[in-house]
Amino acid sequence: MLDTLARTTMLTAAHLLTGVRGIAASPLPDRPCVFYGNHVSHGDFALIWAVLPPAMRARTRPVAGADYWEKGPLRRYVGRKVVRAVLIEREREKRSEDPIAQMSSVIAGGEGLIIFPEGTRNQTDEILLPFKSGLYHLGKAHRDLPLVPAWIDNLHRVLPKGELIPIPLLCTVHFGAAITVGEGEDKDAFLARARDALLAQRPAHIVEAS
Amino acid sequence: MSTTLRLFLGIFAVLGFASSVALILRRTVARGQPHAVIDNLIARINAWWVMVALVALAFVFGKGGVIVLFALLSLLALREFVTLTYTRRSDHLALALAFYLVLPMQYALIWIEWYGMYSIFIPVYGFLFLPIISALRADTTRFLGRIAAVQWALMLAVFCLSHVPALVTLQIPGFEGREILLIAFLVIVVQSSDVLQYIWGKLFGKHKVAPALSPSKTWEGLVGGVLSSTLLGASLWWITPFTPLQAAGIAFSINLMGFFGGLVMSAIKRDHGVKDWGHLIAGHGGVLDRLDSVLFSAPVFFHIVRYGFTP
Numbered sequence: 001m002l003d004t005l006a007r008t009t010m011l012t013a014a015h016l017l018t019g020v021r022g023i024a025a026s027p028l029p030d031r032p033c034v035f036y037g038n039h040v041s042h043g044d045f046a047l048i049w050a051v052l053p054p055a056m057r058a059r060t061r062p063v064a065g066a067d068y069w070e071k072g073p074l075r076r077y078v079g080r081k082v083v084r085a086v087l088i089e090r091e092r093e094k095r096s097e098d099p100i101a102q103m104s105s106v107i108a109g110g111e112g113l114i115i116f117p118e119g120t121r122n123q124t125d126e127i128l129l130p131f132k133s134g135l136y137h138l139g140k141a142h143r144d145l146p147l148v149p150a151w152i153d154n155l156h157r158v159l160p161k162g163e164l165i166p167i168p169l170l171c172t173v174h175f176g177a178a179i180t181v182g183e184g185e186d187k188d189a190f191l192a193r194a195r196d197a198l199l200a201q202r203p204a205h206i207v208e209a210s
Numbered sequence: 211m212s213t214t215l216r217l218f219l220g221i222f223a224v225l226g227f228a229s230s231v232a233l234i235l236r237r238t239v240a241r242g243q244p245h246a247v248i249d250n251l252i253a254r255i256n257a258w259w260v261m262v263a264l265v266a267l268a269f270v271f272g273k274g275g276v277i278v279l280f281a282l283l284s285l286l287a288l289r290e291f292v293t294l295t296y297t298r299r300s301d302h303l304a305l306a307l308a309f310y311l312v313l314p315m316q317y318a319l320i321w322i323e324w325y326g327m328y329s330i331f332i333p334v335y336g337f338l339f340l341p342i343i344s345a346l347r348a349d350t351t352r353f354l355g356r357i358a359a360v361q362w363a364l365m366l367a368v369f370c371l372s373h374v375p376a377l378v379t380l381q382i383p384g385f386e387g388r389e390i391l392l393i394a395f396l397v398i399v400v401q402s403s404d405v406l407q408y409i410w411g412k413l414f415g416k417h418k419v420a421p422a423l424s425p426s427k428t429w430e431g432l433v434g435g436v437l438s439s440t441l442l443g444a445s446l447w448w449i450t451p452f453t454p455l456q457a458a459g460i461a462f463s464i465n466l467m468g469f470f471g472g473l474v475m476s477a478i479k480r481d482h483g484v485k486d487w488g489h490l491i492a493g494h495g496g497v498l499d500r501l502d503s504v505l506f507s508a509p510v511f512f513h514i515v516r517y518g519f520t521p
Contacts, residue, residue: 021489165306168309169289
């Protein structure tokens with residue numbers, strides 16, 4: 001009850017602040033899939049969530065860093081109950097569980113994921129950081145799992161790094177066609193292809209201006 | 211029956227007529243099949259019902275109602291404008307102030323009817339102080355373009371638009387208690403000019419006025435639309451403190467301002483490679499797509515009335 005209320009509040013706030021719209025170049029898969037997006041803010045997954053059809057949203061869980069979401073009781077509550085995040089340990093030495101195994105078990109349980117393959121929030125002037133290999137290992141373990149690129153546009157301007165007050169700006173989430181790891185495709189080739197597929201979703205007027 | 215009530219009944223009658231025509235077109239021309247022009251027409255008319263209902267609701271609450279309505283429209287318009295322009299992280303504080311301080315302050319100044327301050331607050335103080343705040347962050351990349359974009363956003367979306375509710379603060383001898391009808395006159399004349407230009411353009415449009423800026427603006431639409439909405443303005447003299455001839459002259463001026471406003475806003479959209487400012491109003495685009503002509507005509511109309519009709 002409280003969890004649902006908190007979730008609705010979060011999604012409503014995302015809609016009111018950013019007027020977010022989802023734009024799908026091709027229809028979204030009608031089964032659980034992995035949305036992979038660019039990561040500029042803690043609110044990224046909320047925007048993807050906000051534009052997913054409710055039935056799909058209920059079966060799609062964001063993958064997030066345990067170091068962030070385990071800090072303090074409020075974050076722990078939001079991360080576990082409201083967002084139902086799949087919390088993974090980012091630092092290899094501290095790991096007690098294999099992140100790929102964690103994600104795989106969610107997929108095996110019939111749910112989808114939202115992941116940010118850059119591994120961390122992009123606070124540089126680069127458009128998109130190099131991808132970590134998790135997306136490849138996940139795709140290799142589930143060959144028929146649709147991996148859907150989701151470019152989140154403009155959210156970095158709503159609340160840039162180091163700022164406290166979010167400003168209302170219009171955001172969009174651009175979904176591309178799903179990809180899968182090809183037969184015999186090696187890690188670097190796949191990650192480059194996945195990254196290009198995500199970059200291809202950037203709206204044209206933004207590409208021209210920069 | 212009060213003038214305001216008669217006016218709104220008239221508007222609802224016009225919308226009812228428009229909806230009937232659109233439904234007949236869907237039956238006869240589109241035959242129930244998807245049809246781009248007719249579907250867009252119906253979406254536009256439906257949006258008009260909502261917009262007129264919102265304005266009617268604001269009118270019920272009088273001065274406070276219209277100030278709140280236009281402050282919210284300013285917020286939406288400012289969001290659309292800033293979204294499209296180039297700003298950097300260093301502008302964040304200036305933008306936060308624009309949204310959370312300058313905008314509410316402008317409407318508060320109108321609420322307390324401090325004309326001397328609300329007419330210079332953004333053009334002078336916003337103009338001077340917001341660039342200072344951006345400059346303190348010592349990021350010079352495309353600096354002039356960035357501060358100019360913030361100032362333009364505030365001038366259009368807040369300063370110009372706030373002159374619509376400011377009309378209710380004008381004290382015109384013999385017109386006391388009916389000031390809100392000046393808003394009705396401005397909005398009806400300018401918006402009907404847009405609609406009539408669209409209709410004349412669709413029916414007779416051949417020669418484009420500014421093909422590089424806007425493919426839909428034609429000379430036939432411009433002349434037919436402006437003249438017919440000027441006539442409409444003259445026929446609405448009974449809701450204003452103007453004579454029929456004055457009403458026609460004023461309607462003509464604000465129609466021209468509205469047309470050129472649309473042209474300027476199209477140029478900005480073209481420059482940024484987009485067709486619409488946003489997607490809030492189905493069939494129309496964003497709030498700025500609907501308000502572009504009002505933005506340019508509101509301050510001019512305000513000053514005509516203030517200097518011509520108040521002591």
